[in-house]
Amino acid sequence: MGTAVNPFAEKLLLSVKFKKLFPYALYAILPIVLLRVCFYSSTPLSQPPAVQFHENPSILIASSISSSPSHNEDGEYGVAQCDYANGKWVPDDLGPLYNGTSCSTIKDGQNCMSHGRPDIGYLYWRWEPRKCKLGRFDPEAFLTFLRNKHLAFVGDSMARNQLESLLCMLSSFSPPTLFYSNGNDNKFRRWNFPSHNVSVSIYWSPFLVKGVEKQEGQNHNQLYLDVVDERWASDLGLIDVVVFSIGHWYLHPAVYFEGDSILGCHHCPALNLTEIGFYGVFRKAFRTALKTTIQRKVANGNAIGVIVTTFSPHHFEGEWDKAGACPKTAPFDESEKPLGAMDEEMRKAGVEEVEAAKLSAEQLGHWGKVRVAALNVTKLAMLRPDGHPGPYMNPFPFESGAQHRVQNDCVHWCLPGAIDTWNEIMLEIMKGWQAQSRGGG
Template structure:
């Protein structure tokens, strides 16, 4: 669409006489305008074609008039690359007292520090550095609960450490072995953040010395967290790795089958469908108990977090890499791909069920692919303090599943904050 020349209806002599002086007058105004409001970089044609399941963020426009509105840009945070970041993390291994001992790689003597200096750069948008003030303001007077397995705890402890750089959390509740049920309070914004140990989300009996397999009841959610659901405003769900263990599956009084259960006289059915069913039961229960009651609730599903074992878990070099994979070097496949696919599918189906409720919001926090590219972010042998203080031993236990804190999991909470900012910019009825 062409622009109209401002002197189109003037005579040629008039334009010749006054046009140069007009341009001289406009030039300094234009320079001042560019100095205070630089022209933003435009998106390339490929950037304007988002992949499936985009996350919408809002970006302020340059002029003061346009700052009162927002431009919506589609962005898939799971597509991008890790770039070097000289700034490093917001916190260290001693600045907050909430890091589980096995993930405190700095305090345990990990010698290389390069894993601390990477930031995730999505292909189609910018991911802002975490802002503790913004997060607590968005959560003011609310209760956020992380529910799931040790990955839920890993993400929770990362969040607490980043928030502690602004406002120290107060531990107000602790119950269960290994701190599996805890709650913190941030008086500055009247915010509660808690963690519930529930590795299956549904009702389950964990394996023990007398029972070498888990029992899962797929038609009922875990009462330990659902009994508090009326007092929770936002939920982050995270599970997956416990479904790899031997298990027998029940639905009501019927045995559906099992996974890796020799001697139990059950049909082997694997765990992918069971994993999906557990999520379906969980999301359906939240919709039924909260959305249908008219009480608002926001739900985040953190997708499956890949492990990076390259050798035996008790041998040196189980996850030896010290840098991220480069773009295109590692492909999402096999179990990691399937677990993510199951979660995304269940989220989309639950979104359709919850569309009629304006008080229910649900989003998949798709971290599987970006986490796959960080084989350097696990504790490895530094799950224990100074494992080589007395020399290199023949056998050393490695953790190539959980994440060092600080580490890549901090990025999950940067994306979580961006989702919360987008929700804040939308009315519930205008989703």
């Protein structure tokens, strides 16, 4: 096997002078409007300073429960324990920060509005955790937290989906500049937000570990579970916050290696290998990626923030390749749709490996260098069968009348849409990191 070539050979752009924008103050607002703004707005009265990862003499680990500035049960703004993973979708008449024409970075297949999706109800829901409120996304606050830093999404097409959601949300405040693009389907890209000198990247790495995607005439992938994919790992010295997001590629047939040994395979009856499934190797991939990230950053004296986005379930009714569709137009109630066994196992793998990374980091004495969080979205994603492109992965699929069979996308998410909530929670995680730093905890 040859050594993987790092697709990002260029260094980050030099810091750009930030010209502070002074918003106009609003005066004499009608009381009813003021109450509405106070209820919905999550924008703090003053902008917090950028996150300084080296200030905190401890390692913050967040799984389904995150410490973050949040509205607690008493309605006061302060550091609270918020379980963002559990709650319900409630109607929200504010709608998204952007639309299908105001954001230029939406992948064509996820631009449901421009492809003629007739219903718009899927745009008017917000996630309501059980014991706290999730604030509306504040793009200026997000950019301020990451001033002069590099945020990298690493993973498969779901990582790209979350990245493109974030780009659209941020561009509602400050437009980004694409300055690097490489690979098939532009799988390695980097943008810069000059207003705050924030870089945001996507690295295609559907396994996180070293992998060889199936070639022509071959029906399985090859995964090397003890070695990370250097296409992203060799850039760790340039990355301040990394978001890992993988899952669906582990359902495909694969042969697993560790060192020079073959551990077994998943769904490969013709190869005469031991069938070991994919749950264990999925965990091991996270373990290898987290361990390598922490060790390399700390060895160089640098800090790192790591976020693991948990598995996002699909909503095909029927087989995806046999006219399976996702026709729902409203969220599920929690009682309607419990997590399936596979979805729960995949979710647990991400959350529990985050906890294991904490113990490992503590044992190695990596105080003040590492923050790790699980962005636990599996349940809230399961409750949104209406949020996928469905047949509108293609433009105006019914323009010529009813079709006998129309391919559906019931895996990825419409933009704008439900996946914007992933980034709202990610901002709260970053607020929690800052609050922990200020509190010395």
